[in-house]
Amino acid sequence: MTIQSTDRTDIESRKKRADITRSSIMRAAEKLFAKNGIENVSVRAIIQEAGQKNESALQYHFTNRQGLIDAINFFRQTQVDSKRGELYVELLHRTATPTFREVCSLLVEPVFLLAENDPGVRQWLKAFSQGYASWTPTALKRNWSSMGNNTKETAKLLHSYLDHIDTDVFDLRIINAMRFIALSLSQQAHEKKAFRNADSDLFYHVLLDGITSLLSTDMSSETQEAVATKK
Known part of the structure; x- marks a missing residue:
């Protein structure tokens, strides 16, 4: 014994x-x-x-070195997905009918809150975000789908508000939103007192406004024609 x-x-x-x-x-x-x-x-x-x-x-x-890079990204993405899950539950507990902008906040707020309090997250964003934005659409979509259940549920909730938008168009918009968020967070991560300076609140809300508009705008006649031609 x-x-x-x-x-x-x-x-x-x-x-x-x-x-x-x-x-x-x-x-x-x-x-x-x-x-x-x-x-x-x-x-x-x-x-x-x-x-x-x-x-x-x-x-x-x-x-090897690539295995280390993969482990870092997996750790941080898991951290973000966990925080996203917390905020998802809080949002639906607060209101059964959140606005589309409030749902879009689940794309931005988890990373922002983590970066406010964790210098490691700020370093991760500084190191990886800009490169992440240059990934191919296929790689971005694969990465998005592997980020965790909370992220997948957020995507489903977003899509439920946009059932009038073609699925392929929605997927492309999500990819573009990911690029926009990654580039914006990379820029903020390089600022003095990143995510904690006097302009951080304005940065957050302007970014959220942009993501909300990007995802929710109606399809133009040209886009509708392109969708019809593709199908």
């Missing part, structure tokens, strides 16, 4: 150390990526910043 208890303690201790090492490497990478740009940071620099002795720590936890 004592041996089993000791073994369990050892396993938990090793897991805790591994989690700390993994987290320290991810945070070090975010910091350096934000400061110097993703392409300008070597594995060696990340290891040194994380206080590790050699590159085998990165290889053990992430396989």
Whole structure:
């Protein structure tokens, strides 16, 4: 019984150390990526910043540099999706019939609130948002669909307000909204006291206005014709 208890303690201790090492490497990478740009940071620099002795720590936890980048993005996107879920529940608890603008806020507010309070999120946005905006539509759509159940539910709720909009058009608008949000957040992340300065509130509401308009505007006759031609 004592041996089993000791073994369990050892396993938990090793897991805790591994989690700390993994987290320290991810945070070090975010910091350096934000400061110097993703392409300008070597594995060696990340290891040194994380206080590790050699590159085998990165290889053990992430396989390679791309695996580290994927892990960072997965961690942050999961964090955003979780916050989006909290705000989704709060919104529907507050009102059974939210306005379209209030639903659109679920696209922007989760990241904004996290960035206000977490320097790691600000570094992530600074490092990755601009590049994210340059992804292909296929990659963006695939990424959007993998961001978590709360994000998927938000997309469904948005679409329910726009059932008069062709599905392909709605999907393209979501992709364009994602690009717009990513570029805007990247710009804000580079500002002094990003997300916490005197203009942050104005920035948030102007961004939300833009997203609301982008998604909700009626299809033009030209767009309707293009949809009909495609089908």
